[in-house]
Amino acid sequence: MNAVTKTQALEKMARDFAAVSGVYNGADVTSPYEQMKEWREKTPVLEGDILRIFRAPSQADWMGTGRKVYTVFRYKDVHQILRDDRNWLSKQNAEGFGSAVDNFLLTGMDGEEHHKWRAILQPPMMPNAIKKWKDNLICPIIEDEFIGAMRPKGKSDLLLDFVLAFPVRVVYKMFGLPDDMVAAMQSAGWALQIVGGPRFDPEEMKTSIPAAMEAGQRLYEYVLPAVQERRKSGVVRDDMIGFLMGLNVDGKSFTDEDITTFIRMTLLAAGETTSRSFGNMIVLLLERPDVWERLRQDRSLIPKAVVETMRLETVAGHLARLAARDMEIGGVTIKKDEAVTVCISSANRDPEVYANPDELILDRPMRPVMSFGFGPHICMGMHLAKLEMEIALNAMLDLPNFRLDPDYPKPVIRGIQLRGPDQLHVKWDVA
Ligand code: HEM
Numbered sequence: 001m002n003a004v005t006k007t008q009a010l011e012k013m014a015r016d017f018a019a020v021s022g023v024y025n026g027a028d029v030t031s032p033y034e035q036m037k038e039w040r041e042k043t044p045v046l047e048g049d050i051l052r053i054f055r056a057p058s059q060a061d062w063m064g065t066g067r068k069v070y071t072v073f074r075y076k077d078v079h080q081i082l083r084d085d086r087n088w089l090s091k092q093n094a095e096g097f098g099s100a101v102d103n104f105l106l107t108g109m110d111g112e113e114h115h116k117w118r119a120i121l122q123p124p125m126m127p128n129a130i131k132k133w134k135d136n137l138i139c140p141i142i143e144d145e146f147i148g149a150m151r152p153k154g155k156s157d158l159l160l161d162f163v164l165a166f167p168v169r170v171v172y173k174m175f176g177l178p179d180d181m182v183a184a185m186q187s188a189g190w191a192l193q194i195v196g197g198p199r200f201d202p203e204e205m206k207t208s209i210p211a212a213m214e215a216g217q218r219l220y221e222y223v224l225p226a227v228q229e230r231r232k233s234g235v236v237r238d239d240m241i242g243f244l245m246g247l248n249v250d251g252k253s254f255t256d257e258d259i260t261t262f263i264r265m266t267l268l269a270a271g272e273t274t275s276r277s278f279g280n281m282i283v284l285l286l287e288r289p290d291v292w293e294r295l296r297q298d299r300s301l302i303p304k305a306v307v308e309t310m311r312l313e314t315v316a317g318h319l320a321r322l323a324a325r326d327m328e329i330g331g332v333t334i335k336k337d338e339a340v341t342v343c344i345s346s347a348n349r350d351p352e353v354y355a356n357p358d359e360l361i362l363d364r365p366m367r368p369v370m371s372f373g374f375g376p377h378i379c380m381g382m383h384l385a386k387l388e389m390e391i392a393l394n395a396m397l398d399l400p401n402f403r404l405d406p407d408y409p410k411p412v413i414r415g416i417q418l419r420g421p422d423q424l425h426v427k428w429d430v431a
Contacts, residue, residue: 009185014160016192017272021422023196025415026055032416033358036346040073045332049341051318054416057198060320060339062095064202068338069320070329075350075370077330078342081321083375085110088321090377092339101194101216101268104261107377114376121262124243127383133174138391141169145181147395154430155405159279159423162392164188167274170388175263176239177226187222190215191267195418219267224260231256240266266381273315274385276420277371278392281309283411283421284360285393286404291360296397304362306389310371312360317345318417319373344370345419399428 004012032054039046049058049069060069072078081088094108106117123129146162156162165181168188173179197212199205230241244259254262285292285305295301318341323334334340347370349357354364372379379385396402404410405425412422 009182013185013189016189020196024056024417026200044074045330046071055200056416060341062198071341073343073346075347075353078347085376087324092322125380130384155427158426163275163279168271171270176241190219219264223263227256227259276315279421280313284309302390311348311369314345314371401429
């Protein structure tokens, strides 16, 4: 039996979450947007890595090899790089994380290997496939495990009571992992420790990378028995484990170890990104009571609110690519094996594409937003993440007079990468 209580598990997860925020916010930045604007206008392809400038781990050179890195700020240049996976490679993404997840990382694969795995793994993540999870999984989790208990209280530390845990619960159930909140929170903590492995300071990496590897192993040891039990039981279930067990690739089925490795990789990507994006959305909307009220009255605007807030506050604000050959971007030559950090946060505020880019405008003409990446590596879980956020926002809109709690300081969205609110205390009226 697990001796840890749900509250203890959540608090531990919140500490792991805050630790990751700290890793990616070395320079303690609240708004990097003025600086990004200046670079976008004056040096749209900057020699240097914005992440290192802001004292965060460099994705383009996790291991500090000294590889030359440029940062790309304009939408058109970011777009050009992300859609071209022949000339702009992703393999360096696996340098920091790869060993913690047995080198099975879609974001670190290229070419044939990437296309093959993407084609195999993507179907259960497509809109038609995830639609079914709305009523039989996501809505019940949100109401029965979270909002139902929160509603009579009239106030909440929303990060702890809801934001951190709900995407984890959704994904774990969808994947077919054990229905155990405490174990889910503990293992989500290990996923966070893996994400927090890379560091700005190479000295810190001497301990943080082994710790990330150990967390990777613990996460593996958590998932594997669930897969083995399913296999032994012979029960066919319509979830991710069931889907993976039913697959046959090149005449071979996946082993339990293969399935575990895939699920572990996805757990890194699925939880905190959604938590941070949702937290940012709530902060941005509650800072604008008129927009909140408009959404409350017209729920058809919810999908736009999700996309527009993710544009303004992009969680995975920087992605990295490696030049496969000498390339030219924005008039600058990037040599083979040099790298770029593409600044999605800046692209998402490029006035060439978005009028009044620093304003939250629900009625903006829909343009592809880069917050889930773009091109062949575009987020595989984006339809799920959007659906989760839409349903959760709808539930918050139902809480009467939902507002920031005036007894606490206003939440501040922080960080250069993995941006998120430092805290989020809210109130509502109880009938
Ligand atoms: C709001 C939440 C999320 C955000 C902001 C986000 C963001 C991203 C971004 C920017 C990428 C592209 C990485 C690159 O091009 O290098 C990506 C890839 C990926 N995401 Fe997400 N993600 C979110 C939620 C999820 C969820 C819920 C899942 C799974 C259930 C997921 C699974 C993946 C996977 C597997 C990839 C790798 C795709 C590939 O390389 O082909 N993500 N995500």
